[in-house]
Amino acid sequence: MKASRKFLSLPVISLREGQHVGSVKHLVLDPAAKTVAALVIDPKGFFKDQKIIPYSKVVSIGDDALTIDKGNQVEKATNLPELLDLLKEKTEIIGTKIVTESGKTLGVADEYYIDAKSGKIASIEISGGKIEGLLNGKACLKAEQILTIGHDVIVVAKMSEESLIISDKGFSDSVRNLLHSTSKMAGDTSHILGGYFRKDSKKERSASDLPPDAEPVNAAAPPAPDPAERPSSSPDASFPEPPAAPSAKDV
Secondary structure, eight states, X not given: OEEGGGTTTOEEEETTTTEEEEEEEEEXXXXXXXXXXXXXXXXXXXXXXXXXXXXXXXXXXXXXXXXXXXXXXXXXXXXXXXXXXXXXXTOOOTTOEEXXXXXXXXXXXXXXXXXXXXXXXXXEEEESOSSTTTTTSEEEEEGGGEEEEOSXXXXXXXXXXXXXXXXXXXXXXXXXXXXXXXXXXXXXXXXXXXXXXXXXXXXXXXXXXXXXXXXXXXXXXXXXXXXXXXOOOSTTOSSOXXXXXXXXXXX
């Protein structure tokens, strides 16, 4: 499958002559057949008329070029009346609203994908829908669901929204899981910090409930006295002796 935008500006190479005959400018759609009917080509060089290539003449479509068999397969649209009528219809898919048979808007066509071999439209990528999971994302609608490709809307089968493939649902789920994990981590951290501050607060309240003259429970014991500072029991200790008792002579 190849996105329609990948066709634009591809060089067109003729295999027989080995010439670069122009570049793809536009895709011509056949809405009834749901296919790409032709490619509008900007010819190489100046002042040359715009031409078209029937999609049936395309040999291959690569990443860097589109090939055809012969250069004369690039023709004026007036030489191919059926393709000229389709060219004049100017049917577009990108930017067209997608509506179900039951009148439900699924979104707007953002891109469509083509089977490079047959030119058939394989799927349409929708964005900006109103269904769950699609409001800010994209979804893929299979071509089997398409009933009408019109100028104003693309009509699809009833209940087509049930078969949509949400392109970035996995990414959205990952983001939601990440946010949930981050929120849980933040909650756990708040719980731990809350417990720490509650314990600290209890200690402060216990200390404030003591009477003013009470000693703290964990107060340090007074230091033991230094042995050098203890009173000595030796006779020449530097303490005053008691006065002697009075003798009979003194009386």
